[in-house]
Amino acid sequence: MINRKQSPDIKNSVEFEIKLPPVESFHLDNGIPVYLVPAQEQETLQLEWVFDAGNWYEAAPMIASAANNLLKNGTTNKTALQINETIEYYGAFLSVQCNHQFASVVLHCLEKHLVSLLPVIREILTSATIPEQELEIYKQNGKQRLSVNLQKCDFVANRNMDKYLFGEDHPYGRYSTMEAFDQLQRDRLVAFYKKHYTFNHCKIFIAGKTPRHFDALLNKTFGTDLWNGKQEITQKDFSLQPAAEKKYRITNDPNGVQGAVRIARSFPNRYHPDVPKMQVLNTVLGGYFGSRLMSNIREEKGYTYGIFSVVYVYNTAGFFGILTEAGRDVTEATITESYKEMQRLCNELIPEEELSLVRNYMIGGILGDLDGSFKVIRRWKNLILSGLKEEYFNNAVNIIKTISAKELQQLAQNYFVKDDFYELVVV
Amino acid sequence: MIHFNKFTLPNGLRVIVHEDHTTPMAVVNVLYDVGARDENPEKTGFAHLFEHLMFGGSVNIPVYDEPLQRAGGENNAYTTNDLTNYYVQLPAQNLETAFWLESDRMLSLAFSRKSLDVQRKVVSEEFKEHYINMPYGDVWKILRELSYKKHPYRWLTIGRELSHIEQAKLEDVRNFFLEHYNPSNAILAVGGNVQTDEVKRLAEKWFGEIPAGKKFNHDVPREPEQTAARFMEVTEEVPLDALYKCFPIFPRLDPRYYVVDLITDILSGGGSSRLYQTLVKEKKLFSSIDCYHFGSLDAGLITIEGKLIKGIKMQDADKAVEEILQDITEKTVSEEELQKVKNRTESLIAFEDMSLLSRCNNLAFFELLGDAAIMNDEIKRYGTISVEDIRRVSKTIFTPEHSNTLYYFAKNKLHDQQKTVA
Numbered sequence: 001m002i003n004r005k006q007s008p009d010i011k012n013s014v015e016f017e018i019k020l021p022p023v024e025s026f027h028l029d030n031g032i033p034v035y036l037v038p039a040q041e042q043e044t045l046q047l048e049w050v051f052d053a054g055n056w057y058e059a060a061p062m063i064a065s066a067a068n069n070l071l072k073n074g075t076t077n078k079t080a081l082q083i084n085e086t087i088e089y090y091g092a093f094l095s096v097q098c099n100h101q102f103a104s105v106v107l108h109c110l111e112k113h114l115v116s117l118l119p120v121i122r123e124i125l126t127s128a129t130i131p132e133q134e135l136e137i138y139k140q141n142g143k144q145r146l147s148v149n150l151q152k153c154d155f156v157a158n159r160n161m162d163k164y165l166f167g168e169d170h171p172y173g174r175y176s177t178m179e180a181f182d183q184l185q186r187d188r189l190v191a192f193y194k195k196h197y198t199f200n201h202c203k204i205f206i207a208g209k210t211p212r213h214f215d216a217l218l219n220k221t222f223g224t225d226l227w228n229g230k231q232e233i234t235q236k237d238f239s240l241q242p243a244a245e246k247k248y249r250i251t252n253d254p255n256g257v258q259g260a261v262r263i264a265r266s267f268p269n270r271y272h273p274d275v276p277k278m279q280v281l282n283t284v285l286g287g288y289f290g291s292r293l294m295s296n297i298r299e300e301k302g303y304t305y306g307i308f309s310v311v312y313v314y315n316t317a318g319f320f321g322i323l324t325e326a327g328r329d330v331t332e333a334t335i336t337e338s339y340k341e342m343q344r345l346c347n348e349l350i351p352e353e354e355l356s357l358v359r360n361y362m363i364g365g366i367l368g369d370l371d372g373s374f375k376v377i378r379r380w381k382n383l384i385l386s387g388l389k390e391e392y393f394n395n396a397v398n399i400i401k402t403i404s405a406k407e408l409q410q411l412a413q414n415y416f417v418k419d420d421f422y423e424l425v426v427v
Numbered sequence: 428m429i430h431f432n433k434f435t436l437p438n439g440l441r442v443i444v445h446e447d448h449t450t451p452m453a454v455v456n457v458l459y460d461v462g463a464r465d466e467n468p469e470k471t472g473f474a475h476l477f478e479h480l481m482f483g484g485s486v487n488i489p490v491y492d493e494p495l496q497r498a499g500g501e502n503n504a505y506t507t508n509d510l511t512n513y514y515v516q517l518p519a520q521n522l523e524t525a526f527w528l529e530s531d532r533m534l535s536l537a538f539s540r541k542s543l544d545v546q547r548k549v550v551s552e553e554f555k556e557h558y559i560n561m562p563y564g565d566v567w568k569i570l571r572e573l574s575y576k577k578h579p580y581r582w583l584t585i586g587r588e589l590s591h592i593e594q595a596k597l598e599d600v601r602n603f604f605l606e607h608y609n610p611s612n613a614i615l616a617v618g619g620n621v622q623t624d625e626v627k628r629l630a631e632k633w634f635g636e637i638p639a640g641k642k643f644n645h646d647v648p649r650e651p652e653q654t655a656a657r658f659m660e661v662t663e664e665v666p667l668d669a670l671y672k673c674f675p676i677f678p679r680l681d682p683r684y685y686v687v688d689l690i691t692d693i694l695s696g697g698g699s700s701r702l703y704q705t706l707v708k709e710k711k712l713f714s715s716i717d718c719y720h721f722g723s724l725d726a727g728l729i730t731i732e733g734k735l736i737k738g739i740k741m742q743d744a745d746k747a748v749e750e751i752l753q754d755i756t757e758k759t760v761s762e763e764e765l766q767k768v769k770n771r772t773e774s775l776i777a778f779e780d781m782s783l784l785s786r787c788n789n790l791a792f793f794e795l796l797g798d799a800a801i802m803n804d805e806i807k808r809y810g811t812i813s814v815e816d817i818r819r820v821s822k823t824i825f826t827p828e829h830s831n832t833l834y835y836f837a838k839n840k841l842h843d844q845q846k847t848v849a
């Protein structure tokens with residue numbers, strides 16, 4: 001008989017050697033940097049063209065995301081339908097992304113079709129026309145989608161919290177509105193496109209199986225000319241304008257049976273040395289299924305289906321927050337318990353057993369998160385676009401393995417200060 | 428091609444091993460052959476509630492998650508109308524921890540009253556979050572009841588109503604466990620940086636002594652063929668009118684299932700698809716439109732759902748959808764359009780197979796269908812479909828007497844304001 005009470009021996013996190021698999025890099029003839037994590041096992045491929053075209057650079061709300069969205073909706077030679085037909089005929093998927101600093105065009109395809117697809121991407125990037133007709137559809141459908149989202153308590157809570165933390169004129173606090181949709185004008189989108197989607201603001205990130213002579217092919221398509229011309233852009237400065245009022249209770253849906261609870265505070269930007277340490281503290285508090293918030297508020301009290309805490313860090317600022325959707329009658333109890341859990345981390349050292357569990361859990365997670373070229377390129381992309389090196393990653397791993405309970409308590413005392421937190425419930 | 432080895436323990440547990448030595452990770456996936464379709468109509472939501480209770484401690488291990496997290500692992504589970512699936516991902520060196528945990532909860536649960544009390548509440552909140560407190564959240568409750576009259580697909584996995592979950596008793600939990608959670612009704616799929624011999628040794632060591640249990644006989648009532656169009660309308664507090672149409676399709680292993688899958692892509696797989704291009708881009712009747720099915724084991728539904736542009740009449744929108752459906756039943760699609768959706772399917776399978784977890788999930792799923800090897804035949808089954816098959820099968824499914832139509836009207840059409848109380 002085996003002893004089922006006794007857990008099998010495990011290998012501990014500190015014994016795992018975690019190394020970020022390498023990225024290959026080179027430049028096209030026109031200077032565009034290319035980063036590549038090759039993989040030969042599967043036929044799949046991902047290519048991302050990243051531009052300095054995030055909402056940081058827009059002169060009015062939603063210009064960056066609208067321009068990004070409409071890039072693929074018409075070129076001087078092709079209608080939106082023709083573009084879609086070409087991409088889709090080859091079983092490929094074209095998507096776009098726009099965040100605060102960067103905007104990108106992403107292609108997922110099978111290696112055997114890449115040769116046929118690259119010229120279409122070239123066409124989209126170099127001769128997008130952003131047709132008026134497409135813009136009108138984008139505005140109308142965007143407003144319709146927004147009207148549905150505005151009925152969801154979590155959506156309303158998230159955008160309000162961004163506004164309180166950063167101010168609604170700041171790129172981090174700005175959000176979509178019906179008015180902003182109405183005010184989108186084609187000529188401003190075209191001007192934004194011409195200024196930001198140029199060869200000198202482009203970086204290319206690739207993962208997966210590449211065809212033979214790939215470098216030459218890429219260079220031929222994107223590297224031999226100064227496409228869209230060289231444009232200079234300046235980084236504007238925005239000052240944070242956090243709200244003075246800290247507590248909010250909003251009734252968005254009088255019949256709502258749940259409330260979206262958000263408790264958040266500002267946090268330093270991604271370059272601050274506390275960031276990797278906070279990741280550990282955050283995990284203990286609300287970063288995994290066994291976290292203190294989940295154990296207490298879901299598994300002990302059943303107030304919610306899930307409660308999490310997060311650390312979000314951007315280039316110039318960040319925030320730490322707790323988020324959940326809880327039964328309408330227990331939202332206040334959820335807030336009270338959340339503060340109680342933060343206070344406990346200020347008052348008591350995290351027991352070594354719990355801390356070692358969290359270390360192992362986090363290291364296991366990173367190990368899984370480095371599994372596969374698509375995941376590895378995402379790590380590299382985040383480092384490269386932030387101007388960071390591999391040491392940043394190694395340091396974060398090292399902190400997970402070695403940070404002491406005492407340091408974490410100190411960190412909790414610095415950041416878990418009740419008066420610094422914004423509180424919001426949206427029913 | 429996904430390689431695997433397969434063996435069965437003397438107690439009936441089917442084991443699939445998928446070796447992939449390019450990853451440092453391992454996945455342990457346990458599929459139980461029980462879903463919401465096996466529930467008593469008066470006790471719906473039970474398979475899913477039970478899934479939550481599987482994390483409430485087993486006979487020898489008080490807390491499931493803690494030792495797993497200590498081993499650097501993550502886990503989760505899901506319940507569908509057909510099955511319940513539990514999965515673990517962890518560093519391959521700690522593989523045995525997953526065997527220990529999964530085998531103990533197959534052996535027996537702790538059946539703690541506290542766990543039941545709390546999880547009833549948690550599931551109630553899940554119910555509220557996804558089905559009540561969400562615009563259009565009740566659509567699938569309505570559509571299932573409209574489209575099925577006998578088959579248990581007529582209720583959601585979360586349950587027909589909250590009260591069924593609230594009334595669950597510990598005795599129900601115990602009976603459910605005895606009936607469904609045993610080696611005869613389970614499939615174990617292990618993948619990643621593992622060796623088949625070692626998996627075999629661990630499977631025998633940890634699962635070998637669990638009593639076989641009885642194979643559950645799914646006595647699922649058949650849905651009689653629909654003979655007349657069904658129609659329903661509701662008015663709710665949502666911002667936009669929405670149109671839903673469901674038509675019965677075919678069981679998962681029926682050759683026509685694969686044809687239906689391609690039909691959904693012709694209709695709404697991407698920006699060049701028929702519904703999107705015609706109704707969103709050209710006629711501007713909808714702001715979004717989709718066509719999908721759930722891939723269920725018994726005969727499922729193909730569904731078309733769209734949100735209407737404000738000011739468009741529901742009847743006009745409905746008529747426009749019907750014209751497109753009629754077109755695909757009358758005129759054969761071009762070879763090029765068919766090739767496009769086949770290429771899309773090939774890509775989707777390739778991208779899905781990139782994930783070790785998804786490969787292991789699928790191996791267990793196809794073993795449930797009869798043989799894990801079916802997984803490697805999928806591409807071939809799509810490949811042989813002809814333009815005539817598309818027309819023929821479309822004609823069979825898109826008939827007026829098989830339609831189930833829901834007009835979901837917005838009561839309060841302007842909901843852009845919000846009230847703030849500081």
